[in-house]
Amino acid sequence: MAVITLVCGQCGGQVGLDDTREFGFCNHCGTKILIKQDIIHNTTNYNTQHTTNQVINKTIIGKEQNEAEDYIRNGNVFLSLGEDFSADKAFKEAIKLNPADYRGWLGLCLMREKGFGLYCQDYFHSVHSDTYLSEAEVDARNKESIEKKADSYFEKAIAVANDEQKAEIYAKAPATTARYKRKKAEQEKLHEEKQREEKAEQEKLHEEKQREEKAEQEKLHEEKQREEKFATLFEFKELNIGTTVLSIEKYTGTECCVTIPEKIGTKTVTIIGRKAFESSRDTIISVFIPENIRYVGDFAFQDCVKITSILLLDSISAVGAGAFLNWGKHQKIYVNKANSKKWDKNWDKNCKAKIFYR
Secondary structure, three states, rough: EEEEEEEEEOOEEEEEEEOOOOOOEOOOOOOOOEEEEEEEEEEEOOOOHHHHHHHEEEEEEEEEOOOOOHHHHHHHHHHHHHOOOHHHHHHHHHHHHHOOOOOHHHHHHHHHOHHHHHHHHHHHHHHOOOOOOOHHHHHHHHHHHHHHHHHHHHHHHHHOOHHHHHHHHHHOOOOHHHHHHHHHHHHHHHHHHHHHHHHHHHHHHHHHHHHHHHHHHHHHHHHHHHHHHHHHHHEEEEEEOOEEEEEEEEOOOOOEEOOOOOOOOOOOEEEEEEEOOOOHHOOEEEOOOOOOOOEEEOOOOOOOOOOOEEEEOOOOOOOOOOOOOOOOOOOOEOOHHHHHHHOOOOOOOOOOOOEEOO
16 A cells, blocks of 8 residues: 555645545545546566566546535544544535534534544644643643533534434433533523522512502502591581582581591592581590691681690691680690781680690
């Protein structure tokens, strides 16, 4: 066997081929090269000894357009010989011709899985020509990036493979398969955790919504109960002063401690009407007047001598004549001095209660 040197018709590179074979491959670009054999039998007589010589004339016929099958076969041959870059080119050419063939992607994956050390060292020697990196150093520095590339090609192979082909991929690339399955298990775990978190969040939001709805219902129920209660304690009259408001015309309850309501339904209570508490003057001992009250009518609290004290808030803009008629010295009234100047001049007529201005 002898090695003959030929020139590749595709890339122009020199190729060393075994002269006993009918074809070979360019280790630069992966091109298939066919060789024509012309065998000439010559018989020579040397002192009655007959020796038969074979003279083999080798001639390059030329380049053929390789199909994906040829490139995949070439790639596998180069991979087995440790020719990483030639294998890389062959598999990539196969993928260009037929990206749906899983073997091209698998070849690129296997290149990085089985030929990891050589591939890394050659690659980084070409990139860092002025720096020598040992295989151990390259492995340590670049294992993660090479594995990521292998994983990427592996996933593409799996994506285009059928079930039978997937089994072949798993068998041929055990290391990448193990990482793939770990990654898949981690993704499934993360997916399950995300689902649990989303479920827990939804349950939490649902519970919060239920609590809010319950609280709102309870609030509405309480308001309704208060309105129903107020409806039994007061007689109201609707007045239109730009908007519809309510005036307390009469207190009809028997409770000794009275709270003036803010609203009945959607209507605001703004007025305590004339002589509103006249009929309960012997019963009431305290009255709470909220900020919604704007006007206290004439004689509203006349003769309510059991009330110990009353606070008229700053929101009250008018108080009618005799509102506290006949109040005694033991009683107290707290008022805003500035506001009181705008009230009826007789608001404290015949009122002996102590008036505290603020």
